[in-house]
Amino acid sequence: MRLKGKLIKWNEDKAFGFIAPNGGGEHVFIHKTALSNRNRIPHVNDVITFSISKDKQGRYCADEATFTGEKLKKKQAKNISKFSIYLSIIFLSLITVAYFLDHLPQQLVLAYFGASIITFLAYAFDKSKAQRGAWRTPESTLHMFSLICGWPGAAVAQQLLRHKSQKREFRIGFWFTVIVNCGALAWLFTPSGLIILQMFN
Secondary structure (H helix, E strand, O other), X not given: OOEEEEEXXXXXXXXXXXXXXXXXXXXXEEEHHHEOOOOOOOOOOXXXXXXXXXXXXXXXXXXXXXXXXXXXXXXXXXXXXXXHHHHXXXXXXHHHHHHHOOOOOHHHHHHHHHHHHHHHHHHHHHHHHHHHOOOOOOHHHHHHHHHHHHHHHHHHHHHHOXXXXXXXXHHHHXXXXXXXHHHHHHHOOOHHHHHHHHHOO
């Protein structure tokens, strides 16, 4: 069921506001991500048509919202990039095998698994913050987690959580951290790097 109401409050910094339904009742929370046209900046007194849905906390909020005179653009299902997920699984499997063959120290393998879990959770928290209009985790922090062995978790989170998977600039930065991290891992197998590896044995 589609409802119509007037935007009575809008916080531009946090990208959310409240709609007063025409038929009366409680004000409805709306986040900018619920708008079909995200290029237009909402203003108080804008008339908006919307549907009602629930967020992850079970609270009612506006969804599939359009401004007066605009047609609703149906959201297309986003495909999950299996490449990123498979790459992460293969990489973690390879370093695990390398550990059992005594090619990598246990501490390094645990660092990859631990950092991946922490990074996945960081993406999950950031998406939750985005949906609530709360203060976001800096992108530089997410890249730092990827750089320090957490990129497998980041790659999986981007696809399964559908977070940070479309922004081109962020994706370029992410794959740069993957290349740098894998390059550092490859360096450990050079004569100079082997000296460091031997310190953990």
